[in-house]
Structures are given as C-alpha cells and as structure tokens.
Amino acid sequence: EKLYGVSRWSKGYFSIGANGDLLATPDHHQPSLTINIQEIVEEMNETGIQFPAVIRFHDILRSQVESLNLTFRNVINDADYQGQYFGVFPIKVNQMREVVEEVVSAGKQFNYGLEAGSKPELMAALAYNTNKESLTILNGYKDEEYFKLALLGQQIGRKIIIVIEKFNELKTLVRIAKEMGVMPIVGLRSKLMVKGRGKWKNSSGERAKFGLSYVEMLNAVDYLTEQGFADSVKLLHFHIGSQLTDIRSVKDAIQEASMVYMNLAKYGVPLSYIDVGGGLAVDYDGSQSTHNSSCNYSTEEYIVDIVYGIKQTCDLYDIPHPNIVSESGRAITAHHSCVIAKVIGEIKPNSTKFDTSIEQDEHILISNLRDITQELNCENYQEMYNDLVSVKAQTVSAFSLGVLSLKDMAKMESLYWQTLEKINQHLIGEEFIPEQLMEIPALLSSQYLVNFSVFQSTIDSWAIKQVLPIVPINRLSEKPTKIASLVDITCDSDGKIDQFIESNGSTNTLPLHQLNTGEDYHVGIFLTGAYQDVMGDMHNLFGRLNEVHIYSYDDDPKDYYIEEVVHGSNMGDVLSTMQYSSEILANNIKKEIDVKVSQGLIKPRMGVQLTDFYEGCLSNYTYLADDKH
Numbered sequence: 001e002k003l004y005g006v007s008r009w010s011k012g013y014f015s016i017g018a019n020g021d022l023l024a025t026p027d028h029h030q031p032s033l034t035i036n037i038q039e040i041v042e043e044m045n046e047t048g049i050q051f052p053a054v055i056r057f058h059d060i061l062r063s064q065v066e067s068l069n070l071t072f073r074n075v076i077n078d079a080d081y082q083g084q085y086f087g088v089f090p091i092k093v094n095q096m097r098e099v100v101e102e103v104v105s106a107g108k109q110f111n112y113g114l115e116a117g118s119k120p121e122l123m124a125a126l127a128y129n130t131n132k133e134s135l136t137i138l139n140g141y142k143d144e145e146y147f148k149l150a151l152l153g154q155q156i157g158r159k160i161i162i163v164i165e166k167f168n169e170l171k172t173l174v175r176i177a178k179e180m181g182v183m184p185i186v187g188l189r190s191k192l193m194v195k196g197r198g199k200w201k202n203s204s205g206e207r208a209k210f211g212l213s214y215v216e217m218l219n220a221v222d223y224l225t226e227q228g229f230a231d232s233v234k235l236l237h238f239h240i241g242s243q244l245t246d247i248r249s250v251k252d253a254i255q256e257a258s259m260v261y262m263n264l265a266k267y268g269v270p271l272s273y274i275d276v277g278g279g280l281a282v283d284y285d286g287s288q289s290t291h292n293s294s295c296n297y298s299t300e301e302y303i304v305d306i307v308y309g310i311k312q313t314c315d316l317y318d319i320p321h322p323n324i325v326s327e328s329g330r331a332i333t334a335h336h337s338c339v340i341a342k343v344i345g346e347i348k349p350n351s352t353k354f355d356t357s358i359e360q361d362e363h364i365l366i367s368n369l370r371d372i373t374q375e376l377n378c379e380n381y382q383e384m385y386n387d388l389v390s391v392k393a394q395t396v397s398a399f400s401l402g403v404l405s406l407k408d409m410a411k412m413e414s415l416y417w418q419t420l421e422k423i424n425q426h427l428i429g430e431e432f433i434p435e436q437l438m439e440i441p442a443l444l445s446s447q448y449l450v451n452f453s454v455f456q457s458t459i460d461s462w463a464i465k466q467v468l469p470i471v472p473i474n475r476l477s478e479k480p481t482k483i484a485s486l487v488d489i490t491c492d493s494d495g496k497i498d499q500f501i502e503s504n505g506s507t508n509t510l511p512l513h514q515l516n517t518g519e520d521y522h523v524g525i526f527l528t529g530a531y532q533d534v535m536g537d538m539h540n541l542f543g544r545l546n547e548v549h550i551y552s553y554d555d556d557p558k559d560y561y562i563e564e565v566v567h568g569s570n571m572g573d574v575l576s577t578m579q580y581s582s583e584i585l586a587n588n589i590k591k592e593i594d595v596k597v598s599q600g601l602i603k604p605r606m607g608v609q610l611t612d613f614y615e616g617c618l619s620n621y622t623y624l625a626d627d628k629h
C-alpha cells in the first residue's frame, strides 16, 4: 500500500485486498461493494478479450457526478446562497458516447448539462443533452455553422449559452440570430488578469488565447445593446487553466471574476450566471501538494471557496447571487477508467556476463578496471566510483582510436556492471548517500517491457510529464524485489514511463515483482479517464484499445458484470485511417505469392496458407498477441 500510495490517489475507489489483489469500490454509496480487478482480467482472458485493454467503471463515473453536484448543493444550502448550481461536463475531456450518456444520466436529477468546444462536440451535445432544464455551454472559436447549430438547439427548447471568446464572433452571431429570428443567450468570457498555477497557467492573463479583455467586454455589451440584444447577455465566463494545483489561484480568480460580475451587473447587464470554467485538479500522485500532478485542496474546499467567494462580493455590493456554473471534466472522469497491460519481458542492463579473467598482454585499462572491482570496500566506494567512471571513459576513447578491441570492450562492460552492483550493495541501508551515487540504483534497474503504447494510452506522461499511478493488479501482499521503469512496444525510445509516484525515495523507478515463467503479470495504469482515453495518437499504428464496461449489480454487492465490450482497432482499421484499403493490400500480397507459386518457389498449398494468413491479420488486434508456445 505504501509503495503504490493507493489510498492517497484513489479517492477510495481502489484498495488492496487481503490476498494482495487490487480491488475497486466503484460506488461511494455502497462501500461494501468491492470488485476484484484480477477477476475481471481472468474473465477477460477466458472470453478472449486481448490486452492491453481499458476497464471502465461506470459506477465511478456516476459517483463522481453525484458527489460534485451534492457537494455544491450542500455548500450552497449551508451558505444560504440564493443562486443554484448548474454544472456542465466538458465533452472534450472524454467524448466517448458511453461516457457522455452515463454522465448525462447520472446528472439528470441535478440538471447537470454539457459543455462543447467545437462543432462535432456541439452536435453530440445537442443530441444527448435532452434535459430541457440543464445548460449546454458553448466555448471555443465559432463560425456561422457553429452559431446556426447553437440556435437550432435553442429553437428545439434547449438552454444553450453561447460564450463569446473573441469580439468579432459577436458580429456573426448577431447577423445569424437576426436571420433565424432567435434571441440568443450569450456568455462573455473574461481573460481575467489573475494567473492560474500549474501547466495550464497561460489559459488566463493578457496573453491568453481565449476571452475578452476588459475593453472588449464593455464594447461587447454596448454593441449588443445597439443591436437590440441587450437582454441576451446572461453569463460571465472564465477559465484560468486545467489542473489548478494551488487553491490560492482559485481564490484569486473568484475574487477578480466576482468583481467583474458585480461591475457588469451595476452597468445594467442582466447577468444571472457566473461560469467558473474547469480547473478542479486531480491528485494523481497523492502528494496533496502543488506539484504539477497534484493539488493542495479537496473538492469540497474548492466549492466552498467558489460559493462563499461569490457570495461575499455580491452581499458587499448588494446584488443578487448568480447561479453558478462549473465545467469540471478532469475531476469527473479521471478515476473511472484504467488501462490494464501485460508485462512481457525484462530488459536488464547487465544481464549477460563475459569472461573477465586475466589474460597475458592485457591492456592496462582493463587491468585497472579489475583492480577497482577487487579493491572496492565499504570505506572507499565513492572514490572507486569516481575511478570507475573515469577509466570507463578512457576505454571508450581508446576503443575509438583502435587501441582496444571489441573483446576488451566486452570485458570492460562486464567489469563495469559488476562494480556498480558491488557499490550498490554498500548503499543499501545507508542513511546518507552522496548525491553522485544516487543514480546507481536507477542505472542498475531493469526496464519492464509492457504491451501497450505510451502515445495511445498515456499521452500526457510523454507530453507533459504527467504522473499517473501505476500498480500491479495482483501479488500486492508479496514484497516487490525489483525496481524498474516501463517501456512500451512502440519503436520510439520516448515510448517509456520513468516518472512515478515517489516510492522509497525514487520517482524514476517503480517497485515491481520478479516475473515468473508461465504466470501473467499485469500492471494497471490508473486515472486515465480524463483526456488520456481520447487524446492518444496512432504512433506506429497501434490503435484504440479493447474496452470493457463494468457495472455492479445492485442486489449483490460482491458482483459485477461486463455490460459492453468495445473492440479496439484491428490492423485493417488503423491502416484504413492512412488511406490503405484492406482489399488492395491483400490483393497485392496475393499477386506476389501467386507469382512465386507459378515459378515453383512456393508450394500451392503453402501459397494459399500465406495468403489467408496475411488476410486474417488484417482483422487482428494491433498490439502484441500472446505467444502460443
């Protein structure tokens, strides 16, 4: 538990069972409901669902929607706040239809709506956010078609709020609205001066990509009044960035935004909503800190700061409390899905030994290395390490100059790793380790080869060094004896994960178990439900993963069922995204085989088998299949 920090990042949704299997508790209302993830994996194996695969816990999604809405409701009640909460889920965080359907269904009782940031997202939102009481908030840059779709929504009775991101959009909106004879509901996005903290801090401030400056905001109000749309501005919007690590930026933004709201209200703008955007962070590494993959506040604290912050300003200036909108996406979806992938091998830096015994006429550099290895003891290991590094560098130069042979270099490598191993033995249990020597355990660590693609499944770990919790899904009552980083199966040396939750003082390696022959070892990569699920790319043409959607039974708190299996990409699918046709590919190969058959170089029976094999592969999974032998 300590090694993987499960209780710190999992919000109670995951825990380690007495037998060392990883468990899910997907519904906060039913803490006795536990699902054994290892059992799901076994069932998937039995039904032939290949790994890597995504497991989606729909109950977690529902639970998160409920908990956000209930917390807002409770804080609003406690604060005697006069406005209501109308949350919206930003589709971009996870556009999967099943996710959006589940969020909409769980949010129905709270009039929880959707947010869209592009035309395709709007088309989905229009078709799926059918509750007439909930909001559909429209962000992102817009063209005529976008506005027409939005006003279509309004015509069929939806509460659509069009948020203006740049001044010129207003002109198009006014023109289209007049043509269609619809009075739009408009939101104005403020750039705010206050800056968020964390990776997305440039989402606000004067240089922000989106939003109106204070000058533009006043001009927008005047322009709409001139055009006869004075009554249409109902919402003030801001978003200072995703994954706000420090609660102080939330407080500062609320303070500034509520002053903007108050000033606009006093200016005569008939506002009734304030939209605080997204930003509610996820504590991926469980450190409760302002590190980029963490945050120093709880959801409740975030909500309290929003509600009380707005109330204070409104009361002070005697204006009605607005309804509050928030657009949390990451916090709603991150926990509900995980990627399960199989470790298929170990890459050790020092696995093959070479005979290093003394030879006549041996080069002095090799003898020096042997002396270092032999003379090393608990008193001199730092000095010996310095010598080792320097002699190693000399051997590399000597080899380049033709002084040393390949055999000498093989000896050098072997002696080098032996010496590092010896030094490492001395470091174990030491209270103080000189900085220079701290890299040794990581140098000696293995790389576990995992059947998945970083670029498809954990894109942010590559792009922005996002830490995601990674845990073996069984053997957790057994002490891990290895430390390793993870490498994927793409042909890209960037396809690796070497940033983890801190464990035993290291963030570059993960404690893992020795691989046993004949026994599967799966790791779970958690909190992948926000952005990771949908932003992954097709590097090396590894496509989308197989997915299982898990529900728990209401009447049996120990049981679950796989409600749906969504098949991942097959080879034909991914090739077709790059304009290849399965038919033409298969035909080309068949033609060549036929030629070889006609030349007598391939037997006809073999020719048929090869043709069928190639064709069959087109409908197979893109990831590595388990070897049959």
Ligand code: PLP
Binding pocket: 090, 093, 139, 239, 241, 242, 243, 277, 278, 279, 280, 327, 328, 329, 330, 331
């Ligand atoms: N709203 C807007 C305008 C955004 O740009 C974003 C993401 O950056 C979100 C909402 C969702 O933010 P988060 O996932 O941090 O909740």
